[in-house]
Amino acid sequence: MKSKSLWASSLGLGLAALTCYADDSATVEKLHQQLQQMQENFNRTVREQQSQIEVLKKQLDEVQRKQGNPSDATAPGVQTNPANASTQPLGPTARSWSPTDPIRIGGRSAVVDISLVGTFAAGTSTAHDIEGGTQLGGHDPNQRGFTVQGVELNLQGAVDPYFRGNANILFSVDSGGESFIELEEAWLETVSLPANLQLRAGQYLTEFGRLNTQHPHTWGFVDTSLVNSRLLGGDGVRNPGIRLSWLVPTPFYSELYFGAQNSQGETAHSFRSDHEGEPFLGRVWNDRGVHSLGDMLYTARYAMSFDLSDNQTLLGGISTLLGPNGAGRNTDTQIYGADVYWKWKPPTAHAGFPFVSLQTEAMLRRLQAGAFSNDFDGSGMLDAGEDLFGDGLIHNSPREMLTDWGIYSQFLYGFRKGWVAGLRGDYVGRTKSASYEMAHGDDPARLGRWRVSPNLTWYPSEFSKIRLQYNYDAREKTGVDHAIWLQFELLLGAHTAHKF
Amino acid sequence: MKRMLAGLVALFVAIPAYAKLNVVVTTPDLAAVAREVGGDQVEITTLARPTEDPHFVDAKPSFIVRLNKANALIEGGAELENGWLPPLLAGVRNPKIQSGQPGRIFCSEGISMREVPTALDRSKGDLHATGNPHFMVDPLNARIVALHLADAFTRLETSSAGIFSANARKFTDALDAKIIEWERMLAPFKGREIVAYHNSWLYFAERFELKIELFLEPKPGIPPSPSHLAEVISKMKEMNARVVIVDPYLNRKTAETVARGTDATVLDVAQFPGGVKGTDGGYIALMDYLVNSLAKALGEKK
Structure with a gap:
């Protein structure tokens, strides 16, 4: 109990009550x-x-009655045989498990439901920059030839009478041939x-919109939407944290969600990610660390659903993500969807x-970026390591607000058993070009694009x-690519x- | 703390005592029996519709609201609802219908399940670990379920114990009389071959000593291929099988094609009351329809 108290208090009164209750009467309850x-x-x-x-x-009565009344000759086939098969219990064909049987997974025979989903792609694109260029998603096909989009191992089940657990671990091979593992999700949830x-509580996909909470194998398309990958990041938003829903x-x-998660790392793309030292939106990003509660990533979502008729269901929601970003000293990002x-x-x-x-999502990101200069030491000269943009020039960008938005709409028609035809339209772009873009030229991470x-x-x-998909991909200033x-x-x- | 909790629990338990039991049932066959046993003491909400494929019901968010307010959840308990019930239950936050609570009722308890696979192998199609889940088409199983539900309702609402057991008795008495009638009606066709689309009629076949072993699906859940259908047609001719039964959600055209090639009758059947015309009356009305129409079709096609 003592060791649990810190944990329990952080989870709130309700949980503490459950824990007390469990300890006190566990034995009696078990026997009961x-x-x-x-x-x-x-x-x-x-x-x-x-x-x-x-x-x-x-039946016996019936038969005896009939026998006592032979004139009733019309009654056919009521069996007089007492060993009549039709009234014998339908015996189970199950037998007990033997060591040579395979171990069952799934169903009620296991404590944990285990599944493995492997998703692969093969294909080609006319683009010269497939990975991170035309295909922004972390699990999109990213090269000519074959791509391991991901092999997801999912484990789920009841932890105990109070919690349900779920873990999703993704194994993959990157375009360089290196194997890697991602912890997509691992959380427990109260019941x-x-x-x-x-x-x-745990590591979970942030409750923002629809696509962000879905694992790649449930998508209707080979790749993620442009707006999701540009504003939320290639791998979407997910981080360790806690979420309360009502x-x-x-x-x-209708359901309300509130979440608080860490705001750093590559799965917090528009927040405290350092973008691995690479300039992003005209600046070098720094993980500013956590100094107050305001440095966490907050989510709120309200979802509601209506059955329009017996055959039609509508589900809609609005979401918001708020948190600090690494594009300045005291800057933050808001994303609305x-x-x-x-x-x-x-x-x-x-x-x-x-x-x-039919599924449609629209998002708007307001990202505050701090004043930035690549003349780090203020010497007025470009010293070693300061030529970040490869043009030998000093760039000074003011503090500014960058507003980006995007939308996708996808239509799926399951026209016969096992067959689905789909069509998706994507658009992403900026509301206006930023000051830093005046100096560097337009930033491909903000330019208009549709697909x-x-x-x-x-x-x-x-x-x-098995899925076959074609992408017509038009990028402003780059041109059209086909994949x-x-x-x-x-x-x-x-x-x-x-x-x- | 404990006293407070007890008070809270008492409050939650006390509210439904003044109202009818609010019972959510996954499929309409179980709902029909629950309605017989519960009578006017329960309010029944059914999730799957009678014409719907019970394996593939959409986990609509509106179901979460119904389950959230339920005093009890009645399900088949044999994995039939596996594709849609678990994600609903993950969000219902209703302790009364958690597994292990009296409000969570598995109808397969006490049923002798058939075709329980000794090994689960998906190359054989989509098998259920607990056996063939379509057990309600055997009226003797419906009888067991009725008695089970009377016990289960009594545990939830002790004061109505008498009503539940009387209702169950009334239903089983009616069923017992009917079982004899149904067996007599189908007795002349003992051993006859009937073709089905999906293997959902095993318990019915065993009860009435019919043979429903030939399926338009090559394996459970796997769509029929032309070569498999050709094989079915030749087997039908060999066995003199002249009746093809089709559930409302299955492809009737496939059955009609097969029937044309074999001079067979296509018969619309349903596992659920209300699934075909004239079966809205409940479980006995459904079985009456099934037995009568099958006897008629088998009688016409000697």
């Missing part, structure tokens, strides 16, 4: 549960036997806090087909898929059940 379970098992057996017996009895509250007691579904998802599925859909869905991506997906079963990607995916292990 055992007894109750034994009684239930016994009752169940009795119930089943009784059912069989009663039906047998009634029975009072007042419709739910608390999640299921609002409205007659329709709105998203909407609509789905139609007829009441006689087979295996989820046919269906039509159109039709695709076709075939799911041979729920556990595999074609073939994606293939496998799923091993537990059923993946996804959120709506």
Whole structure:
């Protein structure tokens, strides 16, 4: 209890109450549960036997009645054989596990549901800068030839009566052939806090919009959207932290989320990321460290859903991300987003087909950037290591506000079982060019860009898929590029059940 | 602290005592039996619609709201709802329907599950670890479920114990009489071959000694291929199978093509009351329809 107290107080009163309660009466409760379970098992057996017996009895009565009344010749086939197979209990065909059997994963036979999703792509693009140029997403196809988009290992299950746990670990091989591991998610979540509250703690995908919380294998397209990858970063926003959500007691579904997470690292792209020392938005970014609560990354989201009819459901939300950034001494970033998802599925859909869905997300980023000069020592001359932009010039940029925005809209049509046709349109751009861009030239990380991506997906079963996608990609000042990607995916292990 | 908690718990428990039991049921077949047993003491909300493929129901957010307010959740318990129930439950924050609570009711308890795989191998299609989950089409299983639900409701609302057991008795008595009638009606067709789209009729076939072993799907959940259908057609001719049964959410056209090639009848069937016309009345109405229409189709196609 003592060692837990710090933890418990940070989680709040509700949890502490649960812990106390658990310690005090655990033994009695356990015995009670055992007894109750034994009684239930016994009752169940009795119930089943009784059912069989009663039906047998009634059939016997019936037969005897018929035999006593031979004139009733129209009654066909009521069996007189007492060993009548139809009234015998339908015996289970299960047998006990033997060491030579495979170990079962998934279902109720395991404490943890394990699954492995491998996603790969093959294809080509006319772009000279595929990785980080046309394909910004960390799990996008990033080279001519083959790309390991990711092999995700997911583990989930009940931790104990109070928490549910989930971990997603991604294995991949980068374009240089190096293997790497990412901890996408690993969190626990309460199951029975009072007042419709739910608390999640650990490493998790930030609740911002729709795409950011989805793992790559659930996307409708080969790659992530332009606006997600430009404003939230190639890997999206995720970091260790804590999230409280409240299921609002409205007659329709609505939920409020509040999150506080660390604001540094490459998964906090527009925040305290140092961008590995590379200039970003005309400046060298510094991880300023954490000095107060204001240095954390805060999220708020409100989502709601309506069933428009038996066949149509609408889900929408607004989100915001607030936190400090590394583009100055006392600068911060605000990102606002709105998203909407609509789905139609007829009441006689087979295996989820046919269906039509539409998903749109729009985002706006206001990023405050500090005054910056690459003449670090103020000597008025460009010394060794100061020629950051490779042009031998000193650039002085004032403190300024950079406003960027973007939108994508995707349409999916599952026209027959296992087949989905998709179309996505993307746009990202800036509201106006920044001071630093006057000196350096337009920044490709802010220039206007649009993309159109039709695709076709075939799911041979729920556990595999093959997808072909074309990208028409028009970048301001760079021109048009074409790309074609073939994606293939496998799923091993537990059923993946996804959120709506 | 403990007293406060106890007070809070008492408050939560006390509220539903004045109202009807608010029960959410995953599928309409279980809902029909729950309605018989609960009578006017329970308010039933069904998640899946009767014409819908029960394996693939959308985890709509509106379901979260219903589950959040429920006193009890009744589910099949045999992985039929695996594709959509877990993500809903992750967000419901309703301690009353957590696994292990009296408000969480698994209907498969006490049922002798069939086709429990000794090894799970997805090259054989999408198998369920707990066995074939379509057990409700055996009326004897519905009987077991009714008695189970009476016990489960009693645990939730002790004061209505008498009502629940009387309701269950009434339902099982009606069912017992019907079982004899249904067995008699299908007795002339003992051993006859019937073709189905998906392997969801095993328990029905075993109860009435029919053979439903030939499927338009090559493996559970795997769509029919032309070569497999050709094989089905030749087997149908060999076995003289002349009736193809199709659930409302399955592709009737595939069944019609097969039927044309074999001079067979396509019969619309449903696992759920309300899934086909004239079965809205409940579980017994559904079974009446199934037995009558099957006897008629089998009688016409000798």
